[in-house]
Amino acid sequence: MPQFFDPDAIVLEPTSPDRLTAEGYLPLPGLITTDGLMLLRREAAALEALARRRDFAMKCMDNSPRRMTTLGGQTIAEASDVIPALYRDPDLIKLLSRASGETVTEITDPVERHVLNILHQAGDTHGAHTDDHPYALVLFLETPDNPADGGLLHFLPHAGSLRNLKAADGTRTAHHRAGDAYLLRSDTTAHRVTPLTRPGLRRTVLNFAYTTPTAQLHRTGSATELYA
Numbered sequence: 001m002p003q004f005f006d007p008d009a010i011v012l013e014p015t016s017p018d019r020l021t022a023e024g025y026l027p028l029p030g031l032i033t034t035d036g037l038m039l040l041r042r043e044a045a046a047l048e049a050l051a052r053r054r055d056f057a058m059k060c061m062d063n064s065p066r067r068m069t070t071l072g073g074q075t076i077a078e079a080s081d082v083i084p085a086l087y088r089d090p091d092l093i094k095l096l097s098r099a100s101g102e103t104v105t106e107i108t109d110p111v112e113r114h115v116l117n118i119l120h121q122a123g124d125t126h127g128a129h130t131d132d133h134p135y136a137l138v139l140f141l142e143t144p145d146n147p148a149d150g151g152l153l154h155f156l157p158h159a160g161s162l163r164n165l166k167a168a169d170g171t172r173t174a175h176h177r178a179g180d181a182y183l184l185r186s187d188t189t190a191h192r193v194t195p196l197t198r199p200g201l202r203r204t205v206l207n208f209a210y211t212t213p214t215a216q217l218h219r220t221g222s223a224t225e226l227y228a
């Protein structure tokens, strides 16, 4: 398999697990190598033909909007070799375990394991939600360079309610570049992607879901609605 990331090049602070626990978010800037990014972009471009346009309000997530194009894990597993291989790469899982201070493991759910999310029209947004599984690794293949163009991550750790994400108190914003990644404590951190502000912009990410041996599943049905 080509080298999508270089485990030796990623510097993790000893405080990374504490930061992830406190803030719900750990940036992994430049995680993807230049060659890896090129390959993953090519793969995503081919997969996009199989993806489905979504435009609805997610009832179980406070009616937050889904205006995006998605492809679920099952189809990706059938159509792609490299994405499932990257998802289960032992070096990647080792890195995530070091970053989180926990034993991170693959999830078994074929729909949610690895998904593709594409925002590509003005107003496209991935509205407020929490995930079913404790950890999400998000890999940026394309994203607006200018934060003013939208596609930003809004997140609120230890969120009691999705509504709290709208109130500015404690909600944080993160901007990323293509090749960046972040690890999110995604079952307890409320998060959303802000709308793209104009036509001609694209934000394409791979979202890998992981769990731990002791984690409890927060099954909501939202992933089925978005990806099945």
Ligand SMILES: [Fe+2]
Pocket: 129, 130, 131, 136, 186, 191
């Ligand atoms: Fe999510």
